[in-house]
Every structure is written in structure tokens, then in C-alpha cells.
Amino acid sequence: MLLISCPWCGPRDETEFHCGGEAHIARPLDPPALPDAAWAGYVFMRDNPKGWMRERWMHAQGCRRWFNLVRHTVTHEIAGAYLVGAPLPPLPDECP
Amino acid sequence: MSGYRLPAGGRVDRDRPLAFTFDGRRFTGFQGDTLASALIASGERLVARSFKYHRPRGVYSAGAEEPNALVQLGAGARSEPNLRATQIELHDGLVAAAVNAWPGLRFDLGAANQLVAPLLAAGFYYKTFLGPRGWWRRFYEPAIRRMAGMGRAPTLPDPDLYDHMHIHADVLVVGGGPAGLAAARAAASGGARVVLAEDGPLLGAGLVDDDATVDGVPGIAWADEVAADLAGRDTVTVLRRTTVAGLYDHGYAVAVERRTDHLPPGAAPGHARQRLWHIRARRTVLAAGAHERPLVFPGNDRPGVMLAGAVRTYLRRYGVACGRRAVVFTGDDAAYATAAALADAGVAVAAVVDPRRDAPDAAALAARGIAVLPGHAVIAADGKGGVESVLVAALDGSGDGQARRIGCDLLAVSGGWSPVVHLYSQLRGRLAYDDRLACFRPAGSVAGVTVAGAADGRFDLAACLAAGHEAGLAAAVATGFPAVAAAPRTSAQPPALPPAMLWDRPPAGRGKAFVDLQNDVTTDDVALAAREGFTAIEHLKRYTTTGMGTDQGKTANVNAIGVLSGVLGRSPGETGTTTFRPPYTPVAYGALAGRFVGELFDPERVTPIHPRHVEAEAVFENVGQWKRPRFFPHPGEDLEGAVLRECRAVREGVGAMDASTLGKIEVRGPDAAAFLDRIYINPMAGLAVGACRYGVMCREDGMVFDDGVVLRLAPDRFLVTTTTGGAARVLDWFEEWLQTEWPGLRVFCTSVTEQWATVAVAGPLARAVVGALAPEMELGAADFPFMTFRDGIVAGMAARVARISFSGELAFELNVESTAGLALWDAVLAAGRRHGIVPYGTEAMHVLRAEKGYFIVGHETDGTVTPIDLGLERMVAKRKDFLGKRSLGRSDTVRTDRKQLVALLPEDPEELLPEGAQLVDDPKAPAPVPMVGHVTSSYRSAALGRSFALALVRDGRQRIGGRVFAPAGAHVVAARIADPVLFDPGGSRRDG
């Protein structure tokens, strides 16, 4: 069970959280203008990397706030959390 | 009679005899015994029958790795299957039985399985019992299960208490042997919070098996000193009788503490039987030790063949000799101490057989009159009930080339040691094969975890103490504490020679040579599997079932890998290991459940009116966590009768329903209207204050997600109602969009479900009932039109009254603050009495809405149904965007032949279509018959005077008037497709 640091509440057990999948999937501003494939890409397609990933999490049994987390999908190492709307932090294996 | 109690010695209390029963016979042991040690001391060799061949088996080990001596412990509700006799602490009155003997241990019909053994070879269930069709399920499987089954699960509720505990630690030390003690001592010395978990009842108990001193005193005395030091520290939690069952990410461990199992039943009233510990540690030291390995040769499973280390443990810790005349067969130095200990205890040692050419210590043993046979191997263990003799031969064929027979009733074997790498492997720690030590050792690293001592392949006492100490100090320093303790010093000597295995040399003797004792897997099975292509270790495991018993192959796995590698002529390192998964040893469900059983299993939500429903003897159903009255049966009435009566009352008179469970969310803020416009498929921003509107919401994939009525309370304030089960989901949905996608919208959402109590009054006489309660309120259709609401006084209480109808009848929804709910219900029933008001439940509500063609989320929808499929095209807003709108234009969602909501009228009006039934066009078509839809709801209708159903049918709206067929058990039901609105299609009744 992961130990996740909520930016508002501090470290808490994973069971208090709800994972919202890949972060930074922006809703298209003009959906009717999109062809089917582009819209389907937004609705259905998600990255599934083996390695570092930016994810959305919600502290469901705590402050109920959404935030973003950088987590390694193989080792479950957590590099850090950041707020919705904050600048994208580099992944640990990326050059800043 | 074979084993016996020594006249002195051991850590048992000979002044406290304990009576117990095994397999219906009475025995005595001593305080401090395990069930296994007491049985051996009583001369019992046969304690179990094997899983597949029902061969006689004896105690094999002295710990968690025990493959043979599984017992059913206790009786009645406290009966527990498949426990290891080697770990069961004896108490007075203990009752146990062998698990795998039917009808009895000594007279075992299943032993005849040995005669059909050729049919039961590896993968037998894939090959032998194939035809005819259906026979496997009806005959073969029940018969095999009966013969090959393990213990039986109790059928009565568990009478014991179980607790969950949560603890944070700087350092968790797993294992209270020498390495674990040294680690805990070192870590605790600087003040770190330490949790030490030890499987057994005593810390460092294994040191009694050893003659070496530690810090100048006997090892066991040193262990006692460390235990006393740890017990005196507030920062240290020592958990005895505690097994760490699983190790997970970020320093999380789950451990089971057995608190009362060593006591007679009822001896500790009010105490939790077991505690499940949730441990979160910053650093973990794994000092779980090692398991001795069997050697593989024909007859290696006979009672009297035991692990050499266990033989020494029984001598030293329990004062029990496991036989009267012993042969030691070892490829490892450690068993020489067993030979010496046996001789010390007065047991005749006929020979020490060592496949290595350079046997250590031969001179020392020879001086005591013990023959050491280097370069030899036991090639068979023979005897009827148990070992009576062994055949020993020189490995290089020297001597006269003849095997010699040595009489003995005890064969102590050692094939080296396997580090307990289970927890490390659970955490995805890599294992690497060590050729010199012939074992898999931890390799690489796992964040926050250090493996120390025998668990790391350091099998001698000096190395264990040193490694444990270093690991403990390092963990303390890493968590910010000083290194204080000095390293323990010992007189112990490291082993002289590496162990030898015989995996590449198939045993020369005849008979079964077992790799996995618990699952009865032999070398022949492994060879057969290899011949048939199952050469990957994961395939071998599944095909032969080796390592898949309740012991998870603790004594079997490395031998299976070794034998397979020998057959294939490759190194065990090339073969590799299977993955270890939690739990390390089986965990009782009671411990996992803890206190979350019975009424604490799941919160039960009830409405303020609930006590009245209980008094009315309503039949309840669970809707999410809510208890809702399903129907209110009159005496002698069944579901069908009650529901027909309740429905008739609403259609012809008046009914009342507790609708308090509907989800209610207040959405407030300057942008509330704009927000709801984005959420619902229909327009909400234009809703007038004082008006209500039914709305549907979709996910971004265009599939219906929830529905309900929206009330506009003020320009910036809405009350959203949701389905009973969907309230939390909808609130989460709102919050997610507001926080992540539209943080600029000024909107707040508050759940008010439990702040309101709601009573729906429905039926042609509803206005009369509400009028009597609210004389001030204008209730006429012109003054109070459908889909509007008013605040006012009802039965003397502040109330919000809405004209909303889910039945198609004239209806008023009365809402009061929840504390007033009970009074409102009473007032409604009192005012309605002269109109014959009838309380109705969810079942009648379902029938009434289905007659009107109203769908229910989760009944008619399943996450693959769009609003268009439900016939709601006209609701879909054209001029605004909303969540899911673009998906309604995808090529798949605009198909005209999607499954659409229709009604079905069975051609026989008495026939009820089964809910969930698949629909076909031609019931006589050859299989596979194309499915054209399925039944979503099915009822008998009082108003229609017949049965009917709602269904999703491919291209259903175009097929109204056509026929479909549903298989219903043995026969086929024909039904006519109809428009979903079967009752009052013009909607004239809702205004009364």
C-alpha cells in the first residue's frame, strides 16, 4: 500500500485516495469541431508508461481535493505531488 | 514406538503436564511443547496422510515450513483446517485431528490411490479424467476432492474477536532469531521506534540448539538479556507469536499476532484471538532466517525421515528424541551438530552419510564411535509404516559396488538451506542463484529494506550476529538516530565446506522420490513435465502443482528447481524461481475481517421514517447502503400480491412512499446555472426560480450516468436530486470537473441528502390528502402546476412541496427537515386514512414507473446506453455543449441499429419474462444464436391486467409490433415488441 503525501494533509495511506488516471488530459475547447478520431483520443486513449508518470489523485477520505502525483509505475516510487494548475514538474528521468 | 521424551533437558516445564487429543486418542505433553513435539515424544510417527497418494507421513520439520503434519485444530465453530502441528503450542484439552485421512488415519481407504498412482501423475486432471462430457463435474471432481481434500472449513459463525492494529515505526525487524535480535538491539540502542516481530513464542529460541557463546554467555542467555533490554524500552514493541504475512510498498507490512491460540478455549474471555497489525516502517530489516532443505531419494517421505535441524531442535528445545537409532544423511556441515547432539542424548547414530568427498569433522565423530561415510548417499529409505532401514551406496561405485543396508528408525536429512526470501520477493526484490551455497539469495536492492543473516544466505551464527547488528545500526542512522550498541561477539565457527546437492544425479534406487511432500510431486513428475515441454519454472509449478500447497513449497521449491535443472542439464540459476506472493503462511479470514463483521461490516443507512417501516413489518431491500422498504405485505400476502395491491392503490386511490433516500445536492454560486448546463444533456440555465426540471447526465463517452430532478431555489442556487445509489458518485463527478477542468467557475456543492426527509404522495386522491395537511396552500393544477415547487406549511411543519411524479399519477413530494420526517409520515398516513392511503415500497414504484416507460439507471442502463437509445432525443440540447455531447455524434453512437428501449408484451399475458433473459429472433436457429437484446425489467401489472417487460432490443423502435423470443428455463417465451409507454401515453393523469 502506497504512502501518498497529500499536498494539503500530508502523508496518508493509499486507501484514503482515489486514483484518477493520467493527468493533464485537457478537455478540448471546441468538441464539435473535432473529428471522431481526435475526440476518441481525448475520451478513451491514455498513456500507460512503464516508468514515471504524472497522475491525478483525489484525497477522497480526507480533504477531497484533487492533485497531481509523479509516480513510477514499476517501483511505485513517488517523486512528489503538485497542485492542479501548477507548472508541470519534470519527470525524474527527464533533463529539466 | 520410535520417538521418546529424554529424561532431562529442553525448554519444557515437566511439572506442568498437559492432556490433549489427537485423532480421537488421548496423549499428554508438557507446557512448552508444540503439538508436533508432544506427538513425537509420545512415539507417534504416523500423523498425516499425503494429499494425493495417501501415503503415511510423519512430522518433517519444526517450524512454519512443515509440509506433512497438517491438522484440523479444535471443534465446532472454532475448528480451523490445515494448521501446522509444528507451530501449534500445546495447551490443556487441545483437540486436533489429521486433515487428510478418510475415514481414519490408520485405516485409510485412499491409500488405494497408490495402486492407481500411474493415473495421478503430473497434470493428471488434464489427461486422465476427460470424457464423457459432464462427468468431470459430476463424478471425477467430487470423488477426487473427497480423497485428496485438505481440512474442512468450519460451517458455524466464528465466535472469536479479531482486532486490527496500526503502528508506525522507524525500524521494523522481521524475525527474532540471532540476526533479528542483534538488529533490534542495535536499532533500539539509539532511541529509534522499533517493532520486532517474531513468529514463535520466544525470542532467540533457536540459540538453544547451538553450543556457541555470545558476549561470553550461552547464546540462549544472551537472547534472554536482549529480550529483557528490549522489553524495558518504551520505544520498542516486541510482537511474539506474530507472523509478518506480507510486505508491501513504502514500508508497509501486515502481520498476524496470535494472542490466545496457545491457551485453552475460553481461557482469555474478552481478548481478541488474533490481531492483524498494519505496520508502516521507515526502514525494514528482514531477518527471517532460512529453511533446511530435504534431500531427494526414493522413500524420502516415510515417517522417520526428518530435517536434521528439526531433529536437533526437538532434542534441545523440547527434550525429545525423534528415534532410537539414527542415520544422518547430509550434504551440509550443520547436520554434523545433529549427529553429535543425538549421541549426546544417548541416541545410537548408525552412520553419517555425506555425498561430499571431504566430510568435515569425521575424526571427531569417529572418536565417539560414529561412522562417517564420505562420498556416499542414501539411495532408498524402506519400511512399512515408517523407516526401518536405509540403503547406502558409494556415489562413485567404489567399494564392492554394492549398496549396504543400515537399520534405523530415524533418518535425519539436510540438503543445505534456503534463505527465507519470501517477503523480499513479494516486494519485487530480485533473487540470484548462489552456486556455492546452492540457494537463491536476495540480489539487487529494495528501497528501505535490508536483508540480514540466514535470510541473506549467511548461515553461521557469527555472520548472522554481525549482519543483524550492522543492519540495525544502519537503519537507526538512516532514520536519524545515533549508533550506540557494540557488535555482539561469539565463539561460533563458520562452516568449513559448502553444501552438496544431488540434483543432477537421479536417485539410483526404486520407488517414489518426493520433491514436494505436501502436494505429492515426485522426481518422475518433474521429469515427465520436462519431457512434455514444461521447462519454464512457472509452467512446471502449474503443471505439477509443486509449491502450490498450503506451505507454498517452503521445503519443495528449490529442490523442484534443482531437479528440473538436473533433468535439463542446466544451472538452477538459469531455471530461476517462481514469484512469491503474500501471505507467507495462511491467514485466517477472521483476522482480515477484524471488527468489520456483522452490523459493522458496512454502514447501514436508514431514513428518519425507518422505525415506522419496521413496525409495519416491511420487507426491506438494500439500495447502496440504504435500507428501503421493498413492499409492505399484509398478513398472508406474498410479494406479488402486495405489489399488485400497492400499485392498484396508487392508480385508483392514493399511496405514500418514503423517498428520503434520493440523493440531494445543493449547487450554489454565481456560476451554478452555467455549471449545470455543462453537466446535463438538457438546458438548465433557463429554468425559472420555483420550477423543477428532469435532467439526465452523461459521461464524456455519451453513456447515461445518472438522472434526477433539478429544482431552482434562487438564481444562484439549485437543488439537484440523484438516484439513491448514485448520490456520492454524482457529487464526486461535480467536484472533479469543478476542481480539475473548470476551476474558474464559482460553484460550491454540498450534499444535503440526510438533511431532508421526503414523502411522495401519489394517486388520484393525492390532492385531497395534501390539502388536508396544507390548508393554506393552493394545490389546484392552475395555481400549482406540474414540475413546480412551493415552500409552505405542511402538517404544521416548514416544508417544500414539489409536483413531481415518477408514477404518472398526480403526485406531491413533501420535503421537511429530516428530524421532522417521522412526524410528517405519521401525519400523511393519518390524513390519508379516510381516503384509504396505502404505503408502497420500491417494488411497486418500479412497476408504476415501468408502466410509464421510465427507465432506472442501472436497470435499463449499464454504461453502454445513450440518451438516444432510451428515446430521449428531444431532451438533448442542440444549442449548448455538455459532457458527452460530442460522443453522441460518434460513428458508433449514431448507428440506427443500436439496442433501444422498448416494452415487451409476452404473448401469454400470464407469462413473466425473466429479467436478464437474452432475446433472439429465431429460437430454432442453430447455435450460436444471434442475440438481439435483453430483458431489463419484468413485472405483472395491475393496471394493464397482464405481464410486461422493458427491454433493450437492437433497432427496437423500428421493430414495434414485431416478435422476439426469450429462452426461459426449458421453454421459450414469445413476446410482442411495444412502445415503452404502456399506460396513459397521453399523460393526462398527472394533473389529477
Ligand SMILES: [Zn+2]
Ligand atoms: Zn488531503
